[in-house]
Amino acid sequence: EDQVTQSPEALRLQEGESSSLNCSYTVSGLRGLFWYRQDPGKGPEFLFTLYSAGEEKEKERLKATLTKKESFLHITAPKPEDSATYLCAAASGNTPLVFGKGTRLSVIA
């Protein structure tokens, strides 16, 4: 059974304190690994797609990387506006994406 596990469940950082969020996946034949940001009261907002091990994508203070078993979302010098829940999802076969439960990030000024 395809599975996506995110850790930690919650992370509290001081402004400027860099860190990483983890997404471990067990799927048969990965066709894409996706990262989303979700703000309270809103739907998830698509950030990145990664297709193969070694691939990296960047957007402002966020960088996503992919290995054969996991993906990391690195947050460099975060600001309070980066506070949100970050979700990852994996695609395999022709079935819908499998989502992790998310990491709730709080950045304190």
Next chain:
Amino acid sequence: NAGVTQTPKFQVLKTGQSMTLQCAQDMNHNSMYWYRQDPGMGLRLIYYSASEGTTDKGEVPNGYNVSRLNKREFSLRLESAAPSQTSVYFCASSEQTTQPQHFGDGTRLSIL
């Protein structure tokens, strides 16, 4: 640029009442989805439609029905609402099932 539009945004029902949640997308996507999101449970897929004319069950289909009305619209119906169906419901769409999904802002449903 609307993307995915869900109506209504909020709704309160009594146990046993029926309700249809509406979803429309303007991105010409083939695939559409309905999820529910509960604290600590993450997003759980209720039903999806890989293409116009097809629908399939997801992880938690019991108590729900769906209709893919046309390529743009995908509705979710609760025939006899139960308190366990109190949740936030999200509709999403994508070009294909393995492509990134784009989400609406949700319907917050309370069943008393």
